[in-house]
Amino acid sequence: MARADRLLRLLTAFRVLPQPVTAARLAAETGVSERTLYRDIEALRAGGALIDGAPGLGYVLTEDPALPPQMFTRIEVEALALGLAEVRQMGDPALARGAKAAMAKITATLPERVQRQAIHAVSHSVRFDPRPPAPAHVGLIREASWEERAIDIRYRDLAGRESERRIWPLSIVWFERALMCLAFCTLRQDFRRFHIARMSEVRLTDDSFRPRRVALLRDYVAMVRG
Structure with a gap:
């Protein structure tokens, strides 16, 4: 087999096989020796x-130079522009910077004609009554969710009572007028939604609940749907 054909077949194997993929599996898929x-x-x-x-250890293809530039339909470009513009108005500076950077990266990978469509999108999002700034500790909660690490919080309920909890943060939910953290409460051994603005203290712990976040979210959705 010609070397160019082998490399193309290897790239295809990387794209379709569950990763990380072992050298033995890649060799079998491409019909060559491991050497x-x-x-x-x-x-x-x-x-x-x-x-x-x-x-x-196995291998993971994290960046593929052979993939073509991103291609979106015009309505997909409008959806991206509108969605990222809305994110920039959510009161979370880190998300706003992320949305701006994401739009720049997406636009840079588009063909010239589609770039112009993205830059001059007709859909815009404007809030005359902007959302209040996100609490300072929303970034820590987001990091804890990513890393699947428990956080200790001091929380004030609707009646003004304060308590200390250890929770497993699963998701940050943006409502029109409230920012909530969906979590599993280790005290109640059940799901709870906490108003992030009512958390007076948030501390990241070394208590890991990996890899239960996705499974717990599935359980929560199933419970809500009844």
Whole structure:
């Protein structure tokens, strides 16, 4: 098999196989020896492919130089522009910066004609009554959710009673006038929604609940749907 054909087949295997994928599996998929496979992986890396991993650990294709530029329909471009514009008005400075950077990166990968559509989108989002600024600790809650680490909070309920809780943050939910944290409360051993603005203290702990976040979210959705 020609080397170019082998490299193309290897890229295809990376795209379709669950990752990380072992060298043995890649070699079987591409019909080469593992020794040849290692050389082909290095060739792809030299060509610009970002492939993480090593022999014995498995490999992950994290950046594929052979994929074509992003292509969106005109209505998809409008949806992206409108959605990211709305995110920039949600009162969370970190999300606003992320939305601005994401739009710039997306636009940079588009063909010239579609770039112009994105830059001059007809859909806009304007809030004359903007959302209040997000509480300072929303970033810490977001990080705890990403990392699946418990947080300790001091919380004031609707009646003004204060309590201390350890919770597993699962999701941040943006309502029109409230910012909520959906969490599993270790005290009540049940799901709870906490107003983030009523958290006077938030402390990140070393208590990990990985990998239960996705499963707990599925359980919550099933419970809500009854």
